[in-house]
Amino acid sequence: MPIEYGDGSDSNAGRIVQVVYGIKDDTSSISVSGSGSGNLWSGPSITMSDSNNRVLILGSITLGLNSEQRADIILYRGSSALAIGNSSGSRFRATGATNSYVCYYAADASISHLDSPGSGTHQYKIYGHQGAGGGGRTIYMNRTGCDSNNGEYSRYSSSLVLMEIAYS
16 A cells, blocks of 8 residues: 555555564574684575565674674675675774673674665575684674573573565
8 A cells, every 4th residue: 555645646665565573582603713704693584575675674683702802793685795884905894793891791783774685585694703813712692702501691682673665
């Protein structure tokens, strides 16, 4: 149903066509030596109803680290990295980042991106990246870097919302 405006015109543009919600409530991790990336979550998929439409992606991703460090997140659609920073020298391009001052804490990274995936079914994924040098480091999703089965530690959830938005 089109959106009707006060001047009598109407349009489908801007209408929410469908919403897909993905939640990850278990944990995952990747270990890197030096600098590296890996898939933390193969998230939700959306099947587009019109190839001209857009997908509004909103997300909250919780990461923990095994030492004082920063972890980057990268949003992917298939093999394409989305919403990443501009290229500047040899700097890594990421969607967002979290910081952990000690391994007892977890931190959130938020995602907001308007994608133009075209026709078909598209899966969105979250990768973690660690750029700090040195020995092996681990990025944890939905838990702290330090972990023990007692009340001092928590488990978290991460989520992605995919909204197909009519474009024309």
